[in-house]
Amino acid sequence: MSTIPHAEWAAEINNKPLFTTVGDQVTTGMFKKVTTYGVSTGKTEACSDTTVRRRYSDFEWLYNLLCARYPALVVAGMPPKGGLGGGGEAFIQRRIEGLDRFLKRCAQNYFLKADPSFVHFLTSDYDSSKWDTLKKTATSQSATNFLTRPVIDQYRAHGMELISGDGAGNDESDEKIIASYTRLAKTAKAATGKLDGSLGALELAGMNSDKASESLNQTMSTIAGITEQAQGDSSIMKALSDFQTIAGSYSSSMGLAATHQNDQNALVLRHVLPATTEITLLFEEISKTMVRLMTLRKTLKSAESSKANAAAALAKLEASGKPDKGNKCHDAVAATAALTESLTQEVAVSVRVLCGFELNRVSSFFCKTLSMAIMKFAQEMEAKEKIMAQSWMSAATDLDTGDVEKNWKSTLVRLDLHGADMEGSWVSEFNPADLDNSSNI
Numbered sequence: 001m002s003t004i005p006h007a008e009w010a011a012e013i014n015n016k017p018l019f020t021t022v023g024d025q026v027t028t029g030m031f032k033k034v035t036t037y038g039v040s041t042g043k044t045e046a047c048s049d050t051t052v053r054r055r056y057s058d059f060e061w062l063y064n065l066l067c068a069r070y071p072a073l074v075v076a077g078m079p080p081k082g083g084l085g086g087g088g089e090a091f092i093q094r095r096i097e098g099l100d101r102f103l104k105r106c107a108q109n110y111f112l113k114a115d116p117s118f119v120h121f122l123t124s125d126y127d128s129s130k131w132d133t134l135k136k137t138a139t140s141q142s143a144t145n146f147l148t149r150p151v152i153d154q155y156r157a158h159g160m161e162l163i164s165g166d167g168a169g170n171d172e173s174d175e176k177i178i179a180s181y182t183r184l185a186k187t188a189k190a191a192t193g194k195l196d197g198s199l200g201a202l203e204l205a206g207m208n209s210d211k212a213s214e215s216l217n218q219t220m221s222t223i224a225g226i227t228e229q230a231q232g233d234s235s236i237m238k239a240l241s242d243f244q245t246i247a248g249s250y251s252s253s254m255g256l257a258a259t260h261q262n263d264q265n266a267l268v269l270r271h272v273l274p275a276t277t278e279i280t281l282l283f284e285e286i287s288k289t290m291v292r293l294m295t296l297r298k299t300l301k302s303a304e305s306s307k308a309n310a311a312a313a314l315a316k317l318e319a320s321g322k323p324d325k326g327n328k329c330h331d332a333v334a335a336t337a338a339l340t341e342s343l344t345q346e347v348a349v350s351v352r353v354l355c356g357f358e359l360n361r362v363s364s365f366f367c368k369t370l371s372m373a374i375m376k377f378a379q380e381m382e383a384k385e386k387i388m389a390q391s392w393m394s395a396a397t398d399l400d401t402g403d404v405e406k407n408w409k410s411t412l413v414r415l416d417l418h419g420a421d422m423e424g425s426w427v428s429e430f431n432p433a434d435l436d437n438s439s440n441i
Helices: 006-014 056-069 089-107 116-123 128-141 153-164 171-229 234-320 325-399 404-417
Strands: 019-028 034-042 050-055
Touching: 006 153, 019 089, 034 056, 034 089, 034 116, 050 056, 050 116, 056 089, 056 116, 056 128, 116 128, 153 325, 171 234, 171 325, 234 325
Parallel strands: none
Antiparallel strands: 019 034, 034 050
């Protein structure tokens, strides 16, 4: 099948809008239960063009098929199957989100977006028999000779261009790129694990802050009640009143601080955590791609060994002067040679597509995801910081009225409440009324 120039083809595919969403889970059947998920697609985010129902096993089939057809592409992973019992509401929701992510990530890669099986999966409302036949045919084709394999014409042609044209890479450089990303994936997994722990600690700190703020408010309410009902020495009553004013302002400020902390935690959970989770999954998927490439190389090595053995067997037969009954030895040599050539080209194309295209695409997505999350977090935090700063300024104004004598008395009350022994000290003798208000001291 002929192909068109890659840039032209890629632009054509990218310019076709495709939105996908996975919706409700429905279980039917009394004795043999069947669970399906609604898969909707469209040219807009409303995804109102078509809706089909697919089983989890259908998603799993598509994932395995795409990995087999395009071993060098980073295919989004599948959510876990789960155990017996079907799981609860939380499990169902996580599965739907995982399936939805799988389709959305496929639609972002133009090779996968244009794949006929992917398109059939999204749009074909076949009966079960016809759908099963389609799946079996596609699975069988994915295992055929790479050089003549159906469906992947554009992918194969682009890979060949990358090997021989301007995108040709150096074998040593490609190996260094693969090794670097393999190490990066391992490091990223450890780093995101520590980050998850830090986010958990941040959430716990927010909960503790809530408890402390609540306890302080309860204490202040109790003191306010005592102050209102208390009767006694006027100086004691005045001290209680001053304390209530000061502590009230402090309580209000701490309440605002607790709210601010909670807002920050909420923004982290809303923007940063989803981004780090996505990046964790992305590096896991990069690791799986590397494993597929290693498996492909091992298969090539095995084929090369089989080719050598077949050639040796034919040479031995010819040296003996015996006939090649049924042409078996010659057929074995031809078959192993063809398989070796197919795998050699598939490995070469896979390495170049991975290093010259796919890792660049994935890196771009990684950077965009993280930068967008940080930008959204920073923008919303900046707005909340302004509100917080205004609140603290208001609290400071309440405590510092500009009346020196009143502020001094407030300070004495706070020192006394903290257990400071001021008896006989200059502090107890000092009279702020004696200050020259024009002094710079």
